[in-house]
Amino acid sequence: MTEKKLTGKIARERIRLMETPRPPDGLIEGFKALGDASGIVSDVMDSLGLTGVIGASFLKPTIQGACLVGPALTVRNIIQREHPYETSKANVNKMAEFEAHNLALPGDVVVIQGVSGVSNMGGISAQTGKRQGEAGAIVSGGIRDVAHSRSVDYPLWASEITPVTGKSRLETVEINGDVEIGGIRVSPGDIVVADDTGVCFIPRDRAEEVLRLCTKKHGFETIKCAAIDAGAAVPDLPGNA
Numbered sequence: 001m002t003e004k005k006l007t008g009k010i011a012r013e014r015i016r017l018m019e020t021p022r023p024p025d026g027l028i029e030g031f032k033a034l035g036d037a038s039g040i041v042s043d044v045m046d047s048l049g050l051t052g053v054i055g056a057s058f059l060k061p062t063i064q065g066a067c068l069v070g071p072a073l074t075v076r077n078i079i080q081r082e083h084p085y086e087t088s089k090a091n092v093n094k095m096a097e098f099e100a101h102n103l104a105l106p107g108d109v110v111v112i113q114g115v116s117g118v119s120n121m122g123g124i125s126a127q128t129g130k131r132q133g134e135a136g137a138i139v140s141g142g143i144r145d146v147a148h149s150r151s152v153d154y155p156l157w158a159s160e161i162t163p164v165t166g167k168s169r170l171e172t173v174e175i176n177g178d179v180e181i182g183g184i185r186v187s188p189g190d191i192v193v194a195d196d197t198g199v200c201f202i203p204r205d206r207a208e209e210v211l212r213l214c215t216k217k218h219g220f221e222t223i224k225c226a227a228i229d230a231g232a233a234v235p236d237l238p239g240n241a
Contacts, residue, residue, distance in 0.1 A: 004103065009096035010172050017176035020073045020108050021189030021204060028107060028191075030211045031069040034218050036195035044213045045200065052190075052201040054182040059138060059157040059199045062146050066155035068194040070109040070135035072186055072201070075100050076174040077114045077141070077166070088168035096172030097125055103175070106133030109192040111201075113179035114141025118166040121156065123148025130154040138192060138199055140181045142166070157194050 004018060034040060042053045075097055080087060097120065100110050110129060114120035121137060123145030129137060136155040142162040143149075149156055159182070176188040184201055191202040191210075202210050224238045 007096075007099050007102050009094075009099045010175060014173060015099070015103070015175045017188055018103060020071050020103075020105060020176065022105075023071050023189070023191060023204065024208060027207055027211060028069050028071075030215065031191065031193055032067070034214055036067050036197065037214060037218065038193055038195045038197045038200050040214050040217050040221070041193050041200040041202065041210065042198070044210050044217060045202070047213070048206065048210065050203065050206060050210075052184050052186075052203070053198060054184060054201075055198040056157070056196060058159055058182055059140070059194075060159070060161075061155065061157050061194070061196055062143075063150055063153070063155045064196060066136070066195070068109060068136045068155055068157075068192065070107045070192055071204070072111040072188055072190045072192050073100055073104055073108040073134075074174075074176055074179045074186060074188050075110060075112045075172060076177060076179050077112060077120055077170045077172050079115050080169055080171050084168040093167045094171035095120075095167055096175065097121055098128065099172070100175055101125070101128045101132050101134070104129065104132045104134050107135055108133075109135050110137040111179060111181065111186055111192065112137065112139045112141065113181060114139050115166060115170040116141050116160060117162065118142050118164045118169045119144035119162055120166050120170065122165075126154040126156065127152045136194070138181065138194065155194075157199050
Protein backbone atom coordinates (compact mmCIF):
# COMPACT_ATOMS: atom_id res chain seq x y z
CA MET A 1 0.00 0.00 0.00
CA THR A 2 1.43 3.39 -1.00
CA GLU A 3 1.90 5.82 1.89
CA LYS A 4 -0.17 8.97 1.72
CA LYS A 5 1.50 11.98 0.12
CA LEU A 6 2.50 14.46 2.83
CA THR A 7 2.62 18.24 2.78
CA GLY A 8 6.15 18.44 4.17
CA LYS A 9 5.04 20.88 6.89
CA ILE A 10 6.44 18.56 9.56
CA ALA A 11 9.11 15.84 9.48
CA ARG A 12 7.69 12.38 8.81
CA GLU A 13 9.25 10.98 11.99
CA ARG A 14 7.22 13.46 14.04
CA ILE A 15 3.97 11.91 12.80
CA ARG A 16 3.47 9.10 15.31
CA LEU A 17 0.49 7.54 13.52
CA MET A 18 -0.49 8.09 9.91
CA GLU A 19 -4.11 7.23 10.71
CA THR A 20 -6.15 7.97 13.80
CA PRO A 21 -7.27 4.72 15.51
CA ARG A 22 -10.83 3.97 14.39
CA PRO A 23 -13.67 3.50 16.88
CA PRO A 24 -15.75 0.31 16.92
CA ASP A 25 -18.73 0.20 14.56
CA GLY A 26 -21.73 2.05 15.94
CA LEU A 27 -19.86 3.81 18.76
CA ILE A 28 -19.92 7.31 17.28
CA GLU A 29 -23.55 6.93 16.24
CA GLY A 30 -24.39 5.77 19.76
CA PHE A 31 -22.92 8.88 21.36
CA LYS A 32 -24.55 11.13 18.76
CA ALA A 33 -27.95 9.63 19.59
CA LEU A 34 -27.59 11.05 23.12
CA GLY A 35 -27.69 14.65 21.83
CA ASP A 36 -26.01 17.33 23.97
CA ALA A 37 -24.71 14.74 26.39
CA SER A 38 -21.60 16.19 28.03
CA GLY A 39 -23.36 16.25 31.40
CA ILE A 40 -24.37 12.59 31.16
CA VAL A 41 -20.92 11.60 29.93
CA SER A 42 -19.32 13.55 32.78
CA ASP A 43 -21.50 11.78 35.36
CA VAL A 44 -20.69 8.36 33.95
CA MET A 45 -16.96 9.10 33.79
CA ASP A 46 -17.12 10.21 37.44
CA SER A 47 -18.78 6.92 38.36
CA LEU A 48 -15.97 5.02 36.64
CA GLY A 49 -13.18 7.10 38.15
CA LEU A 50 -12.18 8.57 34.78
CA THR A 51 -10.87 12.10 34.31
CA GLY A 52 -11.27 13.95 31.03
CA VAL A 53 -13.99 16.60 31.33
CA ILE A 54 -13.41 20.32 30.69
CA GLY A 55 -16.13 22.96 30.99
CA ALA A 56 -17.17 25.42 28.30
CA SER A 57 -15.95 28.27 30.50
CA PHE A 58 -12.43 27.16 29.44
CA LEU A 59 -13.03 25.55 26.04
CA LYS A 60 -15.61 27.88 24.57
CA PRO A 61 -17.72 26.78 21.56
CA THR A 62 -17.78 29.02 18.50
CA ILE A 63 -21.15 27.75 17.21
CA GLN A 64 -24.02 27.80 19.68
CA GLY A 65 -25.94 24.53 19.78
CA ALA A 66 -23.25 22.49 18.01
CA CYS A 67 -22.68 18.93 19.22
CA LEU A 68 -19.55 17.05 18.22
CA VAL A 69 -18.52 13.41 18.53
CA GLY A 70 -15.48 11.76 16.97
CA PRO A 71 -12.01 10.24 17.45
CA ALA A 72 -9.16 12.60 18.34
CA LEU A 73 -6.48 13.41 15.76
CA THR A 74 -3.90 15.14 17.95
CA VAL A 75 -1.50 18.02 17.23
CA ARG A 76 1.12 19.53 19.56
CA ASN A 77 2.42 23.06 19.07
CA ILE A 78 5.15 24.94 20.95
CA ILE A 79 6.38 28.51 20.82
CA GLN A 80 9.24 29.25 18.42
CA ARG A 81 12.54 30.42 19.88
CA GLU A 82 13.12 33.03 17.19
CA HIS A 83 11.66 36.51 17.43
CA PRO A 84 8.43 36.61 15.38
CA TYR A 85 9.56 39.67 13.43
CA GLU A 86 12.62 37.78 12.20
CA THR A 87 10.70 34.65 11.24
CA SER A 88 7.99 36.72 9.58
CA LYS A 89 10.55 38.68 7.58
CA ALA A 90 12.14 35.40 6.47
CA ASN A 91 8.67 33.97 5.64
CA VAL A 92 9.18 31.07 8.07
CA ASN A 93 5.97 29.13 8.82
CA LYS A 94 6.29 26.06 11.04
CA MET A 95 2.59 25.47 11.65
CA ALA A 96 1.51 22.03 10.49
CA GLU A 97 -2.17 21.62 11.31
CA PHE A 98 -2.64 21.36 7.54
CA GLU A 99 -0.76 18.05 7.72
CA ALA A 100 -3.36 16.95 10.26
CA HIS A 101 -6.09 17.96 7.79
CA ASN A 102 -4.22 16.01 5.11
CA LEU A 103 -4.21 12.87 7.29
CA ALA A 104 -7.76 13.28 8.62
CA LEU A 105 -10.44 10.74 7.89
CA PRO A 106 -14.13 11.72 7.82
CA GLY A 107 -15.43 12.26 11.33
CA ASP A 108 -12.05 12.95 12.97
CA VAL A 109 -11.74 15.71 15.56
CA VAL A 110 -8.51 17.73 15.43
CA VAL A 111 -7.33 18.24 19.02
CA ILE A 112 -4.57 20.82 19.36
CA GLN A 113 -2.35 21.39 22.37
CA GLY A 114 -1.63 24.90 21.26
CA VAL A 115 0.16 28.11 22.14
CA SER A 116 -1.51 30.83 24.19
CA GLY A 117 -1.91 34.34 22.82
CA VAL A 118 -1.71 33.42 19.14
CA SER A 119 -3.89 31.63 16.61
CA ASN A 120 -3.36 27.88 16.23
CA MET A 121 -6.11 27.60 13.59
CA GLY A 122 -7.62 30.17 11.25
CA GLY A 123 -10.49 30.34 8.81
CA ILE A 124 -8.84 28.78 5.76
CA SER A 125 -7.56 25.96 7.95
CA ALA A 126 -11.07 25.41 9.31
CA GLN A 127 -12.51 25.44 5.80
CA THR A 128 -9.95 22.81 4.78
CA GLY A 129 -10.91 20.66 7.77
CA LYS A 130 -14.56 20.94 6.81
CA ARG A 131 -13.76 19.89 3.24
CA GLN A 132 -11.85 16.87 4.60
CA GLY A 133 -14.95 15.75 6.48
CA GLU A 134 -13.70 16.50 10.00
CA ALA A 135 -16.29 16.85 12.75
CA GLY A 136 -14.53 19.95 14.12
CA ALA A 137 -11.63 20.90 16.37
CA ILE A 138 -10.68 21.43 20.02
CA VAL A 139 -7.89 23.94 20.65
CA SER A 140 -6.12 24.69 23.92
CA GLY A 141 -4.79 28.08 22.85
CA GLY A 142 -5.91 30.74 20.42
CA ILE A 143 -7.91 30.57 17.20
CA ARG A 144 -8.98 33.32 14.80
CA ASP A 145 -11.30 34.06 11.85
CA VAL A 146 -14.29 32.80 13.81
CA ALA A 147 -16.79 34.24 11.33
CA HIS A 148 -15.08 32.24 8.57
CA SER A 149 -15.23 28.93 10.46
CA ARG A 150 -18.87 29.59 11.36
CA SER A 151 -19.72 30.34 7.74
CA VAL A 152 -18.54 26.88 6.66
CA ASP A 153 -20.20 25.22 9.70
CA TYR A 154 -16.94 24.00 11.21
CA PRO A 155 -17.36 24.00 15.00
CA LEU A 156 -14.42 24.77 17.27
CA TRP A 157 -13.99 24.79 21.03
CA ALA A 158 -11.05 26.99 22.06
CA SER A 159 -9.61 28.57 25.17
CA GLU A 160 -8.80 31.86 23.41
CA ILE A 161 -9.77 33.95 20.38
CA THR A 162 -7.22 36.37 18.92
CA PRO A 163 -6.38 37.97 15.56
CA VAL A 164 -2.63 37.40 16.16
CA THR A 165 -1.20 34.87 13.68
CA GLY A 166 0.73 31.86 14.88
CA LYS A 167 2.56 31.41 11.57
CA SER A 168 5.71 33.22 12.70
CA ARG A 169 5.32 32.40 16.39
CA LEU A 170 4.71 28.69 16.88
CA GLU A 171 5.96 25.35 15.65
CA THR A 172 4.12 22.05 15.30
CA VAL A 173 6.36 19.38 16.80
CA GLU A 174 4.16 16.28 16.76
CA ILE A 175 1.03 14.82 15.18
CA ASN A 176 -0.88 11.87 16.63
CA GLY A 177 1.07 11.63 19.86
CA ASP A 178 -0.29 12.23 23.35
CA VAL A 179 -1.27 15.85 24.12
CA GLU A 180 -2.41 17.71 27.22
CA ILE A 181 -5.56 19.81 27.09
CA GLY A 182 -6.44 21.75 30.25
CA GLY A 183 -4.52 19.29 32.39
CA ILE A 184 -6.15 16.28 30.68
CA ARG A 185 -4.06 13.76 28.74
CA VAL A 186 -5.57 12.95 25.35
CA SER A 187 -4.33 10.16 23.08
CA PRO A 188 -5.04 9.72 19.37
CA GLY A 189 -8.27 7.82 18.91
CA ASP A 190 -9.78 8.88 22.23
CA ILE A 191 -13.43 9.79 21.77
CA VAL A 192 -14.31 13.48 21.95
CA VAL A 193 -17.82 14.56 22.97
CA ALA A 194 -18.47 18.32 22.98
CA ASP A 195 -21.49 20.63 23.25
CA ASP A 196 -22.47 23.99 24.72
CA THR A 197 -21.68 22.80 28.24
CA GLY A 198 -18.19 21.39 27.77
CA VAL A 199 -15.82 18.86 26.26
CA CYS A 200 -15.31 15.24 27.32
CA PHE A 201 -12.28 13.17 26.32
CA ILE A 202 -13.10 9.48 26.73
CA PRO A 203 -10.19 6.98 26.73
CA ARG A 204 -10.72 4.85 23.66
CA ASP A 205 -10.34 1.57 25.57
CA ARG A 206 -13.21 2.56 27.90
CA ALA A 207 -15.48 4.19 25.34
CA GLU A 208 -17.84 1.24 24.82
CA GLU A 209 -18.35 0.90 28.57
CA VAL A 210 -19.00 4.63 28.90
CA LEU A 211 -21.51 4.56 26.03
CA ARG A 212 -23.41 1.64 27.54
CA LEU A 213 -23.82 3.42 30.87
CA CYS A 214 -24.63 6.75 29.19
CA THR A 215 -27.37 5.14 27.11
CA LYS A 216 -28.92 3.68 30.26
CA LYS A 217 -28.74 7.02 32.09
CA HIS A 218 -30.12 8.90 29.10
CA GLY A 219 -33.09 6.53 28.96
CA PHE A 220 -33.85 7.12 32.63
CA GLU A 221 -33.59 10.90 32.24
CA THR A 222 -35.94 10.76 29.23
CA ILE A 223 -38.54 9.01 31.37
CA LYS A 224 -38.09 11.56 34.16
CA CYS A 225 -38.48 14.51 31.76
CA ALA A 226 -41.67 12.95 30.36
CA ALA A 227 -43.03 12.66 33.90
CA ILE A 228 -42.25 16.34 34.54
CA ASP A 229 -44.07 17.33 31.33
CA ALA A 230 -47.03 15.14 32.33
CA GLY A 231 -47.41 17.07 35.57
CA ALA A 232 -46.19 14.45 38.06
CA ALA A 233 -45.77 15.80 41.58
CA VAL A 234 -42.15 16.41 42.52
CA PRO A 235 -42.12 13.69 45.23
CA ASP A 236 -43.45 11.22 42.65
CA LEU A 237 -40.79 11.84 39.99
CA PRO A 238 -38.66 8.79 39.08
CA GLY A 239 -35.59 8.63 41.26
CA ASN A 240 -37.07 10.76 44.05
CA ALA A 241 -38.56 7.85 45.99
